Amino acid sequence: MFRERGYARTTMRAVAQEAGVAVGNAYYYFDSKEHLIQEFYAETQHEHRAVAAPVLARERGFAPRLAGVLHAGVDVLSPYHSFAGTFFKTAAEPTSPLSPFSTESSAPREASVALFREVLAGSTAKLDDELRETLPELLWLGYMGVVLYWVHDRSPGQVKTRQLIDGVVPLVDRLVGLSRLRVLRPVTRQALTLIHTLRH
Amino acid sequence: MFRERGYARTTMRAVAQEAGVAVGNAYYYFDSKEHLIQEFYAETQHEHRAVAAPVLARERGFAPRLAGVLHAGVDVLSPYHSFAGTFFKTAAEPTSPLSPFSTESSAPREASVALFREVLAGSTAKLDDELRETLPELLWLGYMGVVLYWVHDRSPGQVKTRQLIDGVVPLVDRLVGLSRLRVLRPVTRQALTLIHTLRH
DNA sequence: GACGTTTCTTGAACGTGTTCAAGTCCCGGA
DNA sequence: TCCGGGACTTGAACACGTTCAAGAAACGTC
Numbered sequence: 001m002f003r004e005r006g007y008a009r010t011t012m013r014a015v016a017q018e019a020g021v022a023v024g025n026a027y028y029y030f031d032s033k034e035h036l037i038q039e040f041y042a043e044t045q046h047e048h049r050a051v052a053a054p055v056l057a058r059e060r061g062f063a064p065r066l067a068g069v070l071h072a073g074v075d076v077l078s079p080y081h082s083f084a085g086t087f088f089k090t091a092a093e094p095t096s097p098l099s100p101f102s103t104e105s106s107a108p109r110e111a112s113v114a115l116f117r118e119v120l121a122g123s124t125a126k127l128d129d130e131l132r133e134t135l136p137e138l139l140w141l142g143y144m145g146v147v148l149y150w151v152h153d154r155s156p157g158q159v160k161t162r163q164l165i166d167g168v169v170p171l172v173d174r175l176v177g178l179s180r181l182r183v184l185r186p187v188t189r190q191a192l193t194l195i196h197t198l199r200h
Numbered sequence: 201m202f203r204e205r206g207y208a209r210t211t212m213r214a215v216a217q218e219a220g221v222a223v224g225n226a227y228y229y230f231d232s233k234e235h236l237i238q239e240f241y242a243e244t245q246h247e248h249r250a251v252a253a254p255v256l257a258r259e260r261g262f263a264p265r266l267a268g269v270l271h272a273g274v275d276v277l278s279p280y281h282s283f284a285g286t287f288f289k290t291a292a293e294p295t296s297p298l299s300p301f302s303t304e305s306s307a308p309r310e311a312s313v314a315l316f317r318e319v320l321a322g323s324t325a326k327l328d329d330e331l332r333e334t335l336p337e338l339l340w341l342g343y344m345g346v347v348l349y350w351v352h353d354r355s356p357g358q359v360k361t362r363q364l365i366d367g368v369v370p371l372v373d374r375l376v377g378l379s380r381l382r383v384l385r386p387v388t389r390q391a392l393t394l395i396h397t398l399r400h
Numbered sequence: 401g402a403c404g405t406t407t408c409t410t411g412a413a414c415g416t417g418t419t420c421a422a423g424t425c426c427c428g429g430a
Numbered sequence: 431t432c433c434g435g436g437a438c439t440t441g442a443a444c445a446c447g448t449t450c451a452a453g454a455a456a457c458g459t460c
Contacts, residue, residue, distance in 0.1 A: 012447060022410045024449080033447065085294045092292035094285045094352045101352055149398075152294045152301055160398055167394035174387055183383065187374055194367035198349075198360055212417060222440045224419080233417065 002040065003079060007086035034090050038098055038105065040080075045108040047076045049115060056118060062125035063173040066139065069119050070146055070165045074158065077150065081158060088151045100144060113140045127176050130192055135176070138195070142172070202240070203279060207286035234290050234298055238305065240280075241298065245308040247276045249315060256318060262325035263373040266339065269319050270346055270365045274358065277350065281358060288351045300344060313340045327376050330392055335376070338395070342372070 001010045001018065012033055016023045030036055048069075055068030077084065090098050097104035116139040120132065127135070146168075150161040179188045201210045201218065212233055216223045230236055248269075255268030277284065290298050297304035317336040327335070346368075350361040379388045 008446095011445080013445095023447090024411070025409050027448070028408065089289055089293040089296075093289040094354075096289075099352075152299075154294075164394075164398055167390075167397065171387065171391055171394065174390075178383070178387070181383070183378070183381070187371065187378070190367075190371055190374070194364075194371065197367065198364055208416095211415080213415095223417090224441065225439055227418070228438065 002037075002083055006083045007037075034096065034098055037087055037090065040087075041098065041105065042108050044076050044080075045111050048073050049111070051076055052115060056122060060122070060124050062120070062123040062176065063169050065119045065123050066116075066172065067165060067169045069115060070143060070169065071162070073143060073147070074150055074161055074165070077147070078158070081150070084151050088148075109140075112143070113137055116140050116143070125173075125176060126180070128179050128188060131176070131179055131188060134192060134195060139172075142168075202237075202283055206283045207237075234296060237287055237290065238298055240287075241305065242308050244276050244280075245311050248273050249311070251276055252315060256322060260322070260324050262320070262323040262376065263369050265319045265323050266316075266372065267365060267369040269315060270343060270369065271362070273343060273347070274350055274361055274365070277347070278358070281350070284351050288348075309340075312343070313337055316340050316343070325373075325376060326380070328379050328388060331376070331379055331388060334392060334395060339372075342368075 001015065005014075012026055013023050015036070016026045019026070030039075052069045052072040055072065056065060059065045059068060080087070090096050091100060093099060094101070096102065099105065100109055113136055117136040119139065120136055146161065146164060149164055150158055153161045155161075178184055201215065205214075212226055213223050215236070216226045219226070230239075252269045252272035255272065256265060259265045259268060280287070290296050291300060293299060294301070296302065299305065300309055313336055316339040319339065320332065320336055346361065346364060349364055350358055353361045355361075378384055
């Protein structure tokens with residue numbers, strides 16, 4: 001119903017009617033309308049993993065693995081682009097249980113981070129040990145950035161988001177490789193300690 | 201009223217009553233409740249500029265200027281942290297006129313970007329010509345990131361956000377300096393062309 | 401089968417943002 | 431002074447998300 005009518009026009013009364021129950025009963029199973037989206041959220045996480053699986057099984061290079069997972073994420077989200085705005089609207093609020101940073105959605109978040117951990121672990125990339133530990137979370141954060149761009153992407157078929165992925169992946173790949181360079185070591189360490197400070 | 205009661209509890213009826221008019225009349229002057237926030241938005245922009253002015257007049261180094269402007273931004277926003285979540289909630293929706301990327305809020309956005317242009321222009325920093333042109337917008341984007349972090353920052357007095365600024369500014373400063381390095385030239389150009397591709 | 405308790409279900413009712421037909425005010429021109 | 435049209439103002443009405451007291455069903459225990 002979300003996909004067909006959008007978020008606003010999918011009323012709780014309509015949802016209840018479609019389910020063949022009374023309005024109030026919907027609130028027995030879901031705390032609020034927002035919580036209906038959370039179901040959605042968890043579903044796309046699983047699908048993301050499934051769609052990304054073949055690429056992760058096939059590719060060994062860091063760049064193609066990362067690109068594969070990012071593209072898979074956008075692939076899964078694609079059908080919902082029209083109402084993803086409202087999705088994002090509620091997710092952006094810190095107090096919302098839907099926020100990707102909230103404790104309530106820590107399960108799907110961990111699953112998503114694990115996906116990026118796999119991207120790195122299964123690759124042949126060589127990098128700083130400390131960076132290796134932190135990078136998956138950073139990649140996930142970058143993925144959140146991609147989604148944020150995608151939500152605002154008005155280009156037909158969200159081509160720009162694809163360009164973003166294809167453009168940023170080799171850059172990240174390059175930077176990860178450079179991180180072991182002597183000139184950049186101090187910057188790398190500086191960045192990593194900052195990240196550790198800011199993590200809650 | 202927003203500050204005292206928060207966004208949700210500031211009803212349009214209460215706003216109208218406080219203004220001494222009927223409910224419907226509020227909608228003659230403001231298209232929606234969200235548009236009340238936009239007024240707020242424009243106001244803080246002006247204040248940001250005012251608070252940042254002394255620092256920009258005093259400092260000449262790129263790092264202290266950037267840090268000053270970023271801290272000024274957080275200073276101005278500070279009193280509204282409790283309800284900034286809802287603020288952000290509506291701003292995150294792409295279709296919302298409140299979105300910092302929307303055409304409707306292009307005026308305050310331009311003003312904000314100009315502030316970061318001033319950060320760079322008034323500094324003694326030496327950097328790649330093309331980067332010099334693009335950097336202000338990137339700094340603004342980074343500022344949006346700082347605000348995003350600030351909104352989610354639950355630490356007392358939002359200390360973490362201050363640490364983020366103090367940690368990230370020298371990093372940016374260092375990277376900007378390194379951008380002229382021979383080893384990093386290709387990466388810099390690669391990043392810049394990507395950015396130009398993605399800009400609408 | 402009868403009971404008490406928990407789980408589930410109902411739909412009216414509340415407060416909200418928003419709309420709109422109707423009305424009032426204001427001001428320039430005949 | 432009157433008229434006409436635009437600017438402003440009103441508050442009832444609408445649809446929505448959400449709550450809640452009341453009831454129905456299911457279940458375990460004797």
